[in-house]
Amino acid sequence: MPSESQHRPVETVETAFDIVDVLKRDDGAGITDIADELGLAKSTVHRHVKTLESRGLLVREGDVYRISTWFLDYGIHVRNRHRLYDVARPKVDELAAETNEKVWCVIEEHGMGVHIYGAEGRHSVKTHARIGQRTYLHQFAAGKAILAHLPDNRIESILEDYGLAAQTDQTITERDELHDQLATIRDRGYAFNREESVIGVHAVGAPIRNKSGTAIGAISVAGPANRLRDDLMTEELPSLLLGATNEVEINLAHS
Amino acid sequence: MPSESQHRPVETVETAFDIVDVLKRDDGAGITDIADELGLAKSTVHRHVKTLESRGLLVREGDVYRISTWFLDYGIHVRNRHRLYDVARPKVDELAAETNEKVWCVIEEHGMGVHIYGAEGRHSVKTHARIGQRTYLHQFAAGKAILAHLPDNRIESILEDYGLAAQTDQTITERDELHDQLATIRDRGYAFNREESVIGVHAVGAPIRNKSGTAIGAISVAGPANRLRDDLMTEELPSLLLGATNEVEINLAHS
DNA sequence: AGGAAACGTTCGAACAGCGGGAACAGCTTT
DNA sequence: AAAGCTGTTCCCGCTGTTCGAACGTTTCCT
Structure with a gap:
């Protein structure tokens, strides 16, 4: 939609939603998978995932994380x-x-x-x-x-x-x-x-x-x-x- | 859910979702309203909102921003x-x-x-x-x-x-x-x-x-x-x- | 059984980039 | 006409994010 865009986005938020998008696309994934797919350090992904999980936005299901039903609520x-x-x-x-x-x-x-x-x-x-x-x-x-x-x-x-x-x-x-x-x-x-x-x-x-x-x-x-x-x-x-x-x-x- | 939690959350992500939550609760709001409600600077909120909007997660409708149907998709x-x-x-x-x-x-x-x-x-x-x-x-x-x-x-x-x-x-x-x-x-x-x-x-x-x-x-x-x-x-x-x-x-x- | 690989997790250090304040611009209000 | 309200832009300082490396567990393989 924005043809031009002079604004600098908040990159941390973008990576958070990149992670969410990966979890949607792959229908659940582990920390390492996400990190590889996005070219990020495992520790970075880990901290993001834990943050989202503590908000209830992600759910750990065995050895993968998935998007939670909070998104259904939204x-x-x-x-x-x-x-x-x-x-x-x-x-x-x-x-x-x-x-x-x-x-x-x-x-x-x-x-x-x-x-x-x-x-x-x-x-x-x-x-x-x-x-x-x-x-x-x-x-x-x-x-x-x-x-x-x-x-x-x-x-x-x-x-x-x-x-x-x-x-x-x-x-x-x-x-x-x-x-x-x-x-x-x-x-x-x-x-x-x-x-x-x-x-x-x-x-x-x-x-x-x-x-x-x-x-x-x-x-x-x-x-x-x-x-x-x-x-x-x-x-x-x-x-x-x-x-x-x-x-x-x-x-x-x-x- | 996590009884203990020794991890430090990604605060930038938290504020992003705080904004989303405000927009959900108030059913749409302006930059200043959000900033006041969360105790943040207008510039901070502005950058976050623009980031979310450029991803399509928010929609500007007249003088308020609203959550978009991407959340319905998720x-x-x-x-x-x-x-x-x-x-x-x-x-x-x-x-x-x-x-x-x-x-x-x-x-x-x-x-x-x-x-x-x-x-x-x-x-x-x-x-x-x-x-x-x-x-x-x-x-x-x-x-x-x-x-x-x-x-x-x-x-x-x-x-x-x-x-x-x-x-x-x-x-x-x-x-x-x-x-x-x-x-x-x-x-x-x-x-x-x-x-x-x-x-x-x-x-x-x-x-x-x-x-x-x-x-x-x-x-x-x-x-x-x-x-x-x-x-x-x-x-x-x-x-x-x-x-x-x-x-x-x-x-x-x-x- | 034992060793290696792969996983999630923790830690500290470094610098990118987030957050804030002040100033600007556009609009309606009085 | 000016004062109030928006959303927006700029730049600077310092916080908080990122990364790499190391740790502890579990799983897989030979």
Whole structure:
């Protein structure tokens, strides 16, 4: 996000979170492993780990340290306090019941899409996505719906920061094509995803905007490509989605 | 948890998490507020906040900084990777459907009970508890079920560390009474909570033990006191619960 | 069994870098 | 117009972090 940055970071804090990241990536590790992986002295890592452990942020489990459930406490707190969560959750549940597909609520943060709540429909695909997952905005329906409804300068700076990495061979990787699609999305008010993030999965996404028209999040419906097609994909789902997002926007304005 | 601790913590890391804690408690704050609350210089707080923000861990929202959804990512990761989660979740869902009450899966960590998954029954009370919530083990059914099935020395050290704080006027605050109850719980295999954590709420909890018999977590059913009583409370629910926890224990052993 | 390797842990010393105060800039308030 | 409040930047001094080496245990290997 920060294009330039003239500030000198607190390196000790960075190493602490580097350690946390290693423990997340490797799903638990010992002192020596961490030290090797980060190029730090064992004693340094040891002191950090003991500090984090004494705060309860890490848990020793046999011969490895793991991230503790304190992060779950922090994370759920963040979600519950988000202005969108309380308003969007019932609508997401409704949509899942109506469509029988997987429905996600996604918010924008630091130029990425974050899945904060998902509801299972009766036939919903066991999806790739998890709560908390971060995805590039150009790679999926909800993300494109958000991206299309951000101010132009933010769109540019996001594309500048993250580029257009491919997830499948259908992912948009050309700037021109993206801008064309964004214009279309702005026109009709919703976005499609045809195997652009996962092969075999289609999705429809619609933005949730604040009073000034800027997207703060989106709701999407995802399902198998062979079920989400024709009128269901192009007419029914968009209409259901827009109904839901409109309600959310109204409730959001009066809260 | 650490009764002794001869190690000197990394103070810079502690202040970083102190800041995170303030932002969680106050639900967002400015630089000056944080500095005042922690007794630090504004410049110090500023550097820390900018460091955390550049990592994406904080988000600036108007004139306050907030904790970001990265913590949700960390937290959900912790939960998903927990050996109990995958095994217990379907059983918790089943129990909620069978009993129509609120069902929780709780694990032990650092001598406290952490709610990692909850399922709504059709009539379930909108409960106090949230995912990620930490509760003293002596204050609720799942906690007492866990506590009863820990090694004696761990029980002692936990009571030493946390004491017996009251949550309601029914909470156990006497050591003798607690030990009596724990013995009973060990005998019959499950625990009751009669308005000990929330007035008007009863619950039944049963432990989930590993091969060596030590509890690693518990499952509980909670509901209004006037519905959870008589045979339902003392016979039916315990029997359903024990069926579920036994299955979980078996699946846990073979995974 | 015995030895070696690998682990987490402790210690002291050295200098990087963290913390603090004061000054600056932008904004609203009075 | 000026005074109050922000967040931000600078630089200096000293604290506290880092590292390497050595210790004590356990595990693995031959």
